[in-house]
Amino acid sequence: MIEIVILGSGGSIPSLGRNHPSIVVRHTGWNLMFDCGEDTQRQFERAGLGQNKKMAIFITHTHADHLLGLGGLLLRFSLLGRIRPLDIYGPAELIEYVKVNQKTINLGTTFKTTVYGIKSGTLFESDHLAVRAFEVDHRGLAFGYEVSYQRPTGEFLPEKAKSLDVPEGPLWGKLSDGESIALDDGREIRSEEVTGPRPHPLKIVYTGDTRPCDSLRRAAESADILISEAMYTSDHSDLAEERGHMTASSAAELAKEANVKLLVLTHYSPRYETGGPILDEARAIFPDAVLAEDFMRIILNPDGTYRVLHPDHTI
Numbered sequence: 001m002i003e004i005v006i007l008g009s010g011g012s013i014p015s016l017g018r019n020h021p022s023i024v025v026r027h028t029g030w031n032l033m034f035d036c037g038e039d040t041q042r043q044f045e046r047a048g049l050g051q052n053k054k055m056a057i058f059i060t061h062t063h064a065d066h067l068l069g070l071g072g073l074l075l076r077f078s079l080l081g082r083i084r085p086l087d088i089y090g091p092a093e094l095i096e097y098v099k100v101n102q103k104t105i106n107l108g109t110t111f112k113t114t115v116y117g118i119k120s121g122t123l124f125e126s127d128h129l130a131v132r133a134f135e136v137d138h139r140g141l142a143f144g145y146e147v148s149y150q151r152p153t154g155e156f157l158p159e160k161a162k163s164l165d166v167p168e169g170p171l172w173g174k175l176s177d178g179e180s181i182a183l184d185d186g187r188e189i190r191s192e193e194v195t196g197p198r199p200h201p202l203k204i205v206y207t208g209d210t211r212p213c214d215s216l217r218r219a220a221e222s223a224d225i226l227i228s229e230a231m232y233t234s235d236h237s238d239l240a241e242e243r244g245h246m247t248a249s250s251a252a253e254l255a256k257e258a259n260v261k262l263l264v265l266t267h268y269s270p271r272y273e274t275g276g277p278i279l280d281e282a283r284a285i286f287p288d289a290v291l292a293e294d295f296m297r298i299i300l301n302p303d304g305t306y307r308v309l310h311p312d313h314t315i
């Protein structure tokens with residue numbers, strides 16, 4: 001199961017209920033963070049994500065609303081004694097930005113921090129997870145990110161296991177987890193012999209800030225979840241064009257063309273604080289759309305089904 005936690009769904013100015021952009025994708029002990037707007041450290045704490053987990057941070061572009069939380073988050077992790085290394089990916093200016101922070105505000109870290117200036121392509125691969133960056137159309141160099149999860153095996157087929165005389169029990173579990181096993185009679189049974197065809201990888205796409213563009217359309221093709229900025233409604237499409245953003249309808253049209261399963265609308269302007277007009281406009285085109293809220297969680301199951309868990313507003 002993959003868990004997506006929305007830490008910030010706000011626009012360029014945070015409001016009382018919505019912080020600057022940040023999203024965390026969690027699986028097998030990893031916290032993969034996408035964008036780190038101001039005060040993400042407290043959102044991270046409130047969401048209970050665990051400061052010493054395996055972690056990588058991916059910044060979409062160097063606009064302040066996506067980035068200013070980085071120093072605070074690193075400081076927090078240091079004060080709490082993090083020891084695991086932390087890799088940070090984003091446009092090359094990020095390397096200088098972190099260096100200047102380290103020099104001028106004494107931001108030493110208790111753990112190894114490596115910052116990578118990136119180009120489009122695969123950046124990260126571990127535990128069946130991969131992250132790929134693709135360039136999008138914003139003001140200056142900006143990336144979207146595609147997270148894919150390669151399911152280790154297809155469906156376990158008990159009849160096949162029985163026909164090969166594999167005794168029911170823990171060995172079945174190993175085979176269904178993709179491992180090979182050795183039987184007492186010396187035979188080796190591979191997982192592929194007792195499982196169905198491996199399904200396509202699960203895919204989550206995060207747009208960052210962008211205009212609708214072909215690279216995003218290609219990345220979003222058949223995505224399980226598309227998390228898209230939707231800064232404006234279409235009556236402000238002139239502003240969207242001028243400032244390099246999407247409208248709710250352009251996000252919905254793209255989701256429809258790309259045949260995604262679920263569209264999550266985020267980074268909407270504080271002028272639509274409740275998000276109602278954004279959601280209505282998107283759903284008129286693409287009904288499987290939800291509004292991101294801070295602390296919303298989305299569970300993506302290995303079979304591709306999902307559940308949206310709305311936040312407990314008492315937090």
Ligand SMILES: [Zn+2]
Pocket residue numbers: 011012063065066209267
């Ligand atoms: Zn932004």
Ligand SMILES: [Zn+2]
Pocket residue numbers: 061063138209
């Ligand atoms: Zn921006």
